Amino acid sequence: MWPLKWKKREQEYRRQREEFFEAVKRLNRRDFLKVAGLSAAVFTAKTVVPPHSFQVVDVVRAEPQEKPLFRFAYISDTHLYERELNERFVNAALRAVRDVNALDPPPDFVIFGGDLAQLGQPKELELGKQILSELKVPVKMMVGEHDWFLDMGEKWRELFGPENYSFDHKGVHFIVLMSVNEKDFWTERNMTPMERMLTVAQLDNPIQSRFEVGEEGREWLRRDLAKVSKDTPIIIFSHSPLYKYYRPWNFWTEDAEAIHEMLFPFKSVTVIHGHTHQLLTHRIQNIHFHGMLSTAWPWPYAPEGLPKLTVPMERPDPFDEADGTGWGTVDVHRDGYVDKHYNLWSRNPITVAKAYLESWGKEAIPPAPEFPPY
Amino acid sequence: MRTAKLLILVVGIIGLALVATSFERRTVGAQQSKASGGSDRLVVQLCDGETKLEIADARAGEVLPPEKAREVARRMMAAYAEQQAKQVSKWTARDRLTWEREQKRVIEEGYKLFHDWRALGGTIGISCDMCHPDAAATHPETYPKFQTQLKRVATLRDMINWCIENPMKGKPLPPDDPRMIALEAYITSTRKGVPLEPGKH
Ligand SMILES: [Fe+2]
Numbered sequence: 374m375w376p377l378k379w380k381k382r383e384q385e386y387r388r389q390r391e392e393f394f395e396a397v398k399r400l401n402r403r404d405f406l407k408v409a410g411l412s413a414a415v416f417t418a419k420t421v422v423p424p425h426s427f428q429v430v431d432v433v434r435a436e437p438q439e440k441p442l443f444r445f446a447y448i449s450d451t452h453l454y455e456r457e458l459n460e461r462f463v464n465a466a467l468r469a470v471r472d473v474n475a476l477d478p479p480p481d482f483v484i485f486g487g488d489l490a491q492l493g494q495p496k497e498l499e500l501g502k503q504i505l506s507e508l509k510v511p512v513k514m515m516v517g518e519h520d521w522f523l524d525m526g527e528k529w530r531e532l533f534g535p536e537n538y539s540f541d542h543k544g545v546h547f548i549v550l551m552s553v554n555e556k557d558f559w560t561e562r563n564m565t566p567m568e569r570m571l572t573v574a575q576l577d578n579p580i581q582s583r584f585e586v587g588e589e590g591r592e593w594l595r596r597d598l599a600k601v602s603k604d605t606p607i608i609i610f611s612h613s614p615l616y617k618y619y620r621p622w623n624f625w626t627e628d629a630e631a632i633h634e635m636l637f638p639f640k641s642v643t644v645i646h647g648h649t650h651q652l653l654t655h656r657i658q659n660i661h662f663h664g665m666l667s668t669a670w671p672w673p674y675a676p677e678g679l680p681k682l683t684v685p686m687e688r689p690d691p692f693d694e695a696d697g698t699g700w701g702t703v704d705v706h707r708d709g710y711v712d713k714h715y716n717l718w719s720r721n722p723i724t725v726a727k728a729y730l731e732s733w734g735k736e737a738i739p740p741a742p743e744f745p746p747y
Numbered sequence: 748m749r750t751a752k753l754l755i756l757v758v759g760i761i762g763l764a765l766v767a768t769s770f771e772r773r774t775v776g777a778q779q780s781k782a783s784g785g786s787d788r789l790v791v792q793l794c795d796g797e798t799k800l801e802i803a804d805a806r807a808g809e810v811l812p813p814e815k816a817r818e819v820a821r822r823m824m825a826a827y828a829e830q831q832a833k834q835v836s837k838w839t840a841r842d843r844l845t846w847e848r849e850q851k852r853v854i855e856e857g858y859k860l861f862h863d864w865r866a867l868g869g870t871i872g873i874s875c876d877m878c879h880p881d882a883a884a885t886h887p888e889t890y891p892k893f894q895t896q897l898k899r900v901a902t903l904r905d906m907i908n909w910c911i912e913n914p915m916k917g918k919p920l921p922p923d924d925p926r927m928i929a930l931e932a933y934i935t936s937t938r939k940g941v942p943l944e945p946g947k948h
């Protein structure tokens with residue numbers, strides 16, 4: 374193998390790298406030069422070209438703008454099968470729960486981003502409920518298409534309540550919006566409930582309809598928003614991105630424009646969505662959008678339609694089954710806009726700061742991937 | 748290929764009573780009647796699947812007596828030989844149809860396997876499409892390339908097998924397994940027209 378001399382150098386390099394990342398976490402402007410010096414040491418000690426994330430550029434980004442009002446955490450897209458069939462997804466969900474429970478101080482609550490189950494089976498949903506019940510802080514549930522299309526939400530509602538609801542927390546109005554309704558494609562095809570479920574569960578199945586909030590949902594939203602003053606910050610949780618990214622994979626909400634219209638009059642709106650299993654950033658006027666990671670697997674970026682503000686995450690390493698997956702936290706600021714943290718299990722965490730979106734991508738730019746999607 | 752053609756020819760002769768009625772796209776020699784369309788003369792098709800031969804002294808639908816059938820066969824052979832002598836390409840429209848049909852069939856088979864973990868021998872409910880919708884991020888155009896974890900320059904097959912063994916917890920397929928070939932056909936079909944970039948990471 375490698376000569377001892379190199380091994381020692383490698384060890385020293387690793388130690389300095391650890392120290393560097395520790396320092397980054399505690400960073401303020403005064404410490405900046407010190408860490409920059411340390412990172413220079415990392416550069417000279419290394420024997421290979423460093424990944425992008427070692428660069429000092431990222432360190433500047435880590436500097437907090439202002440103390441956030443509060444923090445919540447998210448876990449999303451666990452896609453649970455029964456444990457007997459698939460332990461991998463169960464273990465990943467448990468890992469996220471453990472990680473969130475280890476947060477100190479604890480988050481105010483956890484939002485679960487949908488797709489708790491893989492095929493909407495009662496046993497899968499029950500297993501999910503059991504796993505999430507280990508969380509030490511309250512959980513807000515959102516439904517995904519994988520939870521819904523076997524029995525059109527019957528079991529999910531029995532376990533978790535209504536699919537549309539809202540609540541207020543520390544001056545922010547939170548809305549959980551069911552956005553994965555589909556127009557009936559199954560009746561004319563005589564599909565069984567399981568056939569319908571499998572059709573929707575297949576991302577690249579063109580037979581299914583496009584996701585939508587739908588008329589009833591929009592009416593519910595209109596009534597809910599009517600109770601809220603225009604200055605109140607709004608944070609919406611939806612499973613599909615509440616905009617149009619890529620139609621063939623339902624990275625899409627068909628009636629997105631109608632919903633944006635309802636949200637434009639408000640001072641501050643943030644949408645946090647599941648379903649896409651990847652780092653996603655978008656802004657339309659006053660509305661900031663952020664994606665959530667899946668605990669189960671990452672999805673490749675779509676071949677077109679990626680929002681301009683998204684700095685994509687690096688392509689996952691196929692030899693590391695946790696790569697590209699994880700969970701995250703959200704720091705909510707006084708004005709309602711957020712810093713979104715992606716806690717990737719096999720990578721350094723990535724933050725998409727409020728300042729990045731507010732400056733339309735000019736400031737606080739997240740680190741660019743060395744190996745982008747293609 | 749040539750043997751196959753001859754075989755088709757022989758089969759064609761045996762089934763001489765068969766009447767082809769579709770319009771002609773190519774003509775052969777003097778035997779071909781100018782007056783097509785209204786003619787009720789017997790028309791036989793040569794083994795290229797395109798050329799039609801009209802038999803002047805036999806009517807459509809007529810069952811030929813053995814003597815006459817042999818004569819027709821002789822003329823067909825002659826027409827075939829003449830055509831062969833003139834032909835620039837060895838391949839006929841029938842060949843082209845066969846290529847297209849077989850390619851499509853194998854791609855469709857690959858599509859099915861890509862979406863069916865049971866058919867590929869997966870054991871934990873995970874199929875390829877779950878991580879690769881429309882075969883995205885399979886990048887067949889970048890192979891062969893070095894994979895650090897495999898410690899060698901790997902082929903697309905190696906990566907397909909790797910994904911069968913690992914994310915899907917199945918058994919690797921032998922390289923000549925029709926399922927492997929079908930998967931390759933489907934995966935590469937999704938990147939048609941993309942420039943080859945072996946070694947790209
Ligand atoms: Fe999902």
Ligand SMILES: [Fe+2]
Nearest residue numbers: 488517518648
């Ligand atoms: Fe989903």
